[in-house]
Amino acid sequence: MKIRSYLALWASGSVALCLAAAPHLNAWPVREQQTIQKTFTLSGASMQLVVKNVNGWVHVTGIGGSQVHVTAHKTIRAETDSDVQQAKREVHLDMTDQAGTVTVAYHGPNHSGHRTYNVRYDIDVQVPRNARTDVGTVNGPIVVGGVAGHFDVHSVNGAVAMTGIAGSGDVHTVNGAISVHFTRNPSAASSFKTVNGAVDAYFQKGLAADLRFQTLHGGIYSDFDVSSTAAANASASVEHNGKFVYRSSRIGTARVGAGGPELSFDTLNGSIRLHREQ
Numbered sequence: 002m003k004i005r006s007y008l009a010l011w012a013s014g015s016v017a018l019c020l021a022a023a024p025h026l027n028a029w030p031v032r033e034q035q036t037i038q039k040t041f042t043l044s045g046a047s048m049q050l051v052v053k054n055v056n057g058w059v060h061v062t063g064i065g066g067s068q069v070h071v072t073a074h075k076t077i078r079a080e081t082d083s084d085v086q087q088a089k090r091e092v093h094l095d096m097t098d099q100a101g102t103v104t105v106a107y108h109g110p111n112h113s114g115h116r117t118y119n120v121r122y123d124i125d126v127q128v129p130r131n132a133r134t135d136v137g138t139v140n141g142p143i144v145v146g147g148v149a150g151h152f153d154v155h156s157v158n159g160a161v162a163m164t165g166i167a168g169s170g171d172v173h174t175v176n177g178a179i180s181v182h183f184t185r186n187p188s189a190a191s192s193f194k195t196v197n198g199a200v201d202a203y204f205q206k207g208l209a210a211d212l213r214f215q216t217l218h219g220g221i222y223s224d225f226d227v228s229s230t231a232a233a234n235a236s237a238s239v240e241h242n243g244k245f246v247y248r249s250s251r252i253g254t255a256r257v258g259a260g261g262p263e264l265s266f267d268t269l270n271g272s273i274r275l276h277r278e279q
Contacts (some may be wrong), residue, residue, distance in 0.1 A: 056122065059137065064188075152171070176196065221273045
């Protein structure tokens with residue numbers, strides 16, 4: 002199941018339970034913690050990491066070699082000891098290795114009802130840097146560093162920060178900012194989308210791409226010399242303090258250099274900024 006459809010499924014079920022329980026967390030007196038560690042070896046041409054979390058952050062770091070190291074920090078907050086035992090029966094983290102893919106997946110009730118516990122997994126993963134990374138959570142931020150393969154990164158309530166990126170892919174969240182630093186400019190189509198938050202993308206010199214922008218409440222700024230590619234743009238870009246600014250256009254297309262892969266930037270409440278790394 003793709004991360005995107007997975008998140009939609011949880012949003013209609015157990016995610017609602019987690020969000021409903023959140024205001025009561027500080028009032029619940031019982032807390033239990035556990036650290037889970039596991040190591041896998043990836044093999045084959047199509048190495049892939051899939052993380053499907055619900056409550057908690059996800060940190061992914063690219064490393065050399067072929068091993069995947071997973072460390073999950075589990076925290077149960079509950080009203081009583083019996084609620085803790087119920088949480089242990091109903092919620093767990095599955096880790097599997099099959100056909101060159103390591104999957105780390107949160108499993109819990111997906112039906113409505115009152116819950117007097119909350120289970121959170123904060124997940125750290127070290128993965129071969131050239132592996133494909135499909136990473137998602139619902140309630141929590143995502144941090145990815147040093148990966149060079151294709152990426153598919155999704156959150157709902159959390160920011161996404163990526164550094165040392167040399168691949169291409171999609172980054173989507175709903176409530177949170179997006180920041181991506183590329184050490185090598187994307188060679189394939191990529192998208193960066195949020196609803197409530199800014200989008201900041203950092204590229205290397207010599208960027209050549211076709212750009213698509215959309216924002217409602219925010220500006221569009223670029224360190225790169227860009228040219229309009231559509232007469233439908235509401236206004237031409239102007240230069241201000243060394244940056245190219247679309248003063249009134251909130252939906253538009255542009256080209257950097259000779260053009261290339263399509264890079265799409267989309268937010269409702271926030272600005273879009275394209276930075277040039279020095």
